[in-house]
Amino acid sequence: MGNPRWACLILGWIAALPCPAAPGPTTEQVLAASTADEWVEIPPEHLLLVELASGRALVELAPQFAPEHVANLRRLARQHYFDGLAVVRVQDNYVVQWGDPDAADPARRRSLGKARERLPAEFDRAVDGLPFEALLDPDPYAAQTGFTLGFPVGRDAEHTRTWLLHCYGALGAGRDAPADSSNAAELYVVIGHAPRHLDRNVTLLGRVIEGMEHLATLPRGEGPMGFYRERSRQVPVLRVRIAADLPEAERPRRARLDTHSRSFRLLIEARRHRREPWFAHPVGHVEACNVPIPVRALDTR
Amino acid sequence: MGNPRWACLILGWIAALPCPAAPGPTTEQVLAASTADEWVEIPPEHLLLVELASGRALVELAPQFAPEHVANLRRLARQHYFDGLAVVRVQDNYVVQWGDPDAADPARRRSLGKARERLPAEFDRAVDGLPFEALLDPDPYAAQTGFTLGFPVGRDAEHTRTWLLHCYGALGAGRDAPADSSNAAELYVVIGHAPRHLDRNVTLLGRVIEGMEHLATLPRGEGPMGFYRERSRQVPVLRVRIAADLPEAERPRRARLDTHSRSFRLLIEARRHRREPWFAHPVGHVEACNVPIPVRALDTR
Numbered sequence: 001m002g003n004p005r006w007a008c009l010i011l012g013w014i015a016a017l018p019c020p021a022a023p024g025p026t027t028e029q030v031l032a033a034s035t036a037d038e039w040v041e042i043p044p045e046h047l048l049l050v051e052l053a054s055g056r057a058l059v060e061l062a063p064q065f066a067p068e069h070v071a072n073l074r075r076l077a078r079q080h081y082f083d084g085l086a087v088v089r090v091q092d093n094y095v096v097q098w099g100d101p102d103a104a105d106p107a108r109r110r111s112l113g114k115a116r117e118r119l120p121a122e123f124d125r126a127v128d129g130l131p132f133e134a135l136l137d138p139d140p141y142a143a144q145t146g147f148t149l150g151f152p153v154g155r156d157a158e159h160t161r162t163w164l165l166h167c168y169g170a171l172g173a174g175r176d177a178p179a180d181s182s183n184a185a186e187l188y189v190v191i192g193h194a195p196r197h198l199d200r201n202v203t204l205l206g207r208v209i210e211g212m213e214h215l216a217t218l219p220r221g222e223g224p225m226g227f228y229r230e231r232s233r234q235v236p237v238l239r240v241r242i243a244a245d246l247p248e249a250e251r252p253r254r255a256r257l258d259t260h261s262r263s264f265r266l267l268i269e270a271r272r273h274r275r276e277p278w279f280a281h282p283v284g285h286v287e288a289c290n291v292p293i294p295v296r297a298l299d300t301r
Numbered sequence: 302m303g304n305p306r307w308a309c310l311i312l313g314w315i316a317a318l319p320c321p322a323a324p325g326p327t328t329e330q331v332l333a334a335s336t337a338d339e340w341v342e343i344p345p346e347h348l349l350l351v352e353l354a355s356g357r358a359l360v361e362l363a364p365q366f367a368p369e370h371v372a373n374l375r376r377l378a379r380q381h382y383f384d385g386l387a388v389v390r391v392q393d394n395y396v397v398q399w400g401d402p403d404a405a406d407p408a409r410r411r412s413l414g415k416a417r418e419r420l421p422a423e424f425d426r427a428v429d430g431l432p433f434e435a436l437l438d439p440d441p442y443a444a445q446t447g448f449t450l451g452f453p454v455g456r457d458a459e460h461t462r463t464w465l466l467h468c469y470g471a472l473g474a475g476r477d478a479p480a481d482s483s484n485a486a487e488l489y490v491v492i493g494h495a496p497r498h499l500d501r502n503v504t505l506l507g508r509v510i511e512g513m514e515h516l517a518t519l520p521r522g523e524g525p526m527g528f529y530r531e532r533s534r535q536v537p538v539l540r541v542r543i544a545a546d547l548p549e550a551e552r553p554r555r556a557r558l559d560t561h562s563r564s565f566r567l568l569i570e571a572r573r574h575r576r577e578p579w580f581a582h583p584v585g586h587v588e589a590c591n592v593p594i595p596v597r598a599l600d601t602r
Contacts (some may be wrong), residue, residue, distance in 0.1 A: 003347065006551075014430050092513055092514045092517060093469050093513065093517070123581070132340055137442075138439040138440070140439060140440060140441070140588035141437070141586045141588070167444075167494065171393075177579055179581045191468040192493070193468065193493070193494050193591065197572070197580075197584045197587070197591065201581050212393055213521040216393060216394070216493075216518075217518045217521065220514040279498075279503075280424070281500070281501040281502045283498045285498075286441065288334050288495070289494050290495075290498065297515075
């Protein structure tokens with residue numbers, strides 16, 4: 001190698017030592033210098049609108065990781081299944097969860113219509129030929145972490161399996177004890193420190209790319225696990241739609257930085273070595289959940 | 302060693318492999334079996350009350366890590382410095398910050414009275430004889446992590462320096478560019494995923510042990526870095542007090558599990574190996590910010 005910085009990065013990976021910052025741009029400079037072809041528009045089939053009484057969140061779906069759950073969620077959204085349901089649980093430093101408040105009552109629960117009742121667990125998948133932008137720093141939970149197609153991911157030590165990470169904003173499908181008991185009719189979003197112990201224990205199917213504040217500021221539930229005790233405190237879900245199902249004039253359009261572009265690699269380095277003059281300690285490390293995946297609005301909708 | 306579980310833990314530390322769960326209690330069982338002498342009452346000199354218009358948060362202060370900042374904060378609280386000031390910044394997935402909205406205006410800013418204007422940086426300290434409950438799992442940012450006297454901490458590879466971690470709920474002293482520009486008159490609390498790149502870059506002086514929801518649900522600021530643009534949106538700080546300064550009948554009393562007790566060590570293992578039947582994947586790892594430090598109310602105040 002003959003490169004002392006690379007030697008330090010490798011030793012640093014083992015011993016968690018900070019390495020001197022390579023000369024390079026800050027986050028702001030990386031974004032300013034990024035080129036148009038490094039930004040990918042999120043296809044309208046992958047863009048979910050979640051409209052709550054508190055405001056709208058946009059989600060990028062991950063059919064590459066959870067094809068069955070995303071397909072079922074599309075069926076549910078197309079049937080307007082979620083409209084008029086509610087946020088039933090908000091647990092501080094954990095999750096916001098919405099679905100049918102009557103789900104446990106066979107007499108009153110809403111029909112899933114053409115959607116499936118149970119789906120196979122999609123906790124992880126084969127690595128196959130997926131692109132992977134690896135992080136060099138160690139991770140407490142996964143043998144390796146990095147980014148695949150716009151999402152923070154983990155990989156096992158054998159480099160055969162990969163999975164989405166429970167970072168802030170991750171969208172998951174609530175389940176009961178059986179691994180195949182989720183169907184995307186009950187959904188949750190992480191609103192606190194990454195509960196990474198849930199990785200590979202539940203199906204993740206996307207991540208919030210806009211409007212997290214409308215979820216994270218909801219009043220916490222006073223019951224066990226943050227469930228609201230009173231129905232009157234539940235927050236109404238106004239509607240949930242796939243952007244592709246909306247008239248074109250109503251579709252929001254968003255692009256995100258390609259996680260397999262040169263600018264994204266520079267962004268990782270900018271987050272690892274904080275070059276802003278405020279930083280007194282070189283840092284020299286970064287974890288997957290602390291690398292922002294930049295998103296741009298292509299319109300004002 | 303001759304113990305396959307220990308061998309796995311050591312190999313797992315290097316390769317981030319999950320190890321089979323040792324038989325042992327769940328979090329709930331650990332807490333139920335803990336003994337009275339494993340709970341330590343937080344001294345009233347270390348207990349800070351932060352009363353916002355949205356509700357009250359309690360903070361355990363860390364004079365062992367930031368003696369100068371804690372002493373100055375006591376002076377400020379005793380002078381009622383914070384009463385009538387405001388939360389000026391709420392940045393989603395980052396921090397809530399309160400202080401004097403007129404701090405930048407020498408003509409209008411509130412006097413610090415007997416408190417000091419500048420304090421030495423207390424970013425880290427010597428390990429000395431501090432107790433340390435170490436975590437075995439690797440960490441992206443620190444050579445070693447664990448717990449000292451009720452706080453999640455990092456240590457360097459040489460085992461000479463230690464520092465508080467920016468976990469959810471950490472209380473820090475805002476500063477400008479110079480390392481010695483903080484004085485505890487401008488305070489922030491982490492309300493999102495741990496911004497661990499701030500470790501050793503800013504003085505932490507405590508952590509919120511109750512009432513995080515009154516901070517984390519505040520409306521996000523619409524300005525750069527989450528500052529409120531309009532004064533009318535700032536959230537009033539009603540009062541900030543050290544419990545010891547209140548009449549005894551008004552002091553809340555709280556205890557936390559001793560982080561150097563047998564039960565806390567069992568709790569770490571319970572969080573590492575999630576033994577609740579819901580978990581399909583053994584996990585086998587944990588990070589410092591995902592180990593809760595249990596707190597009990599000794600009264601209803």
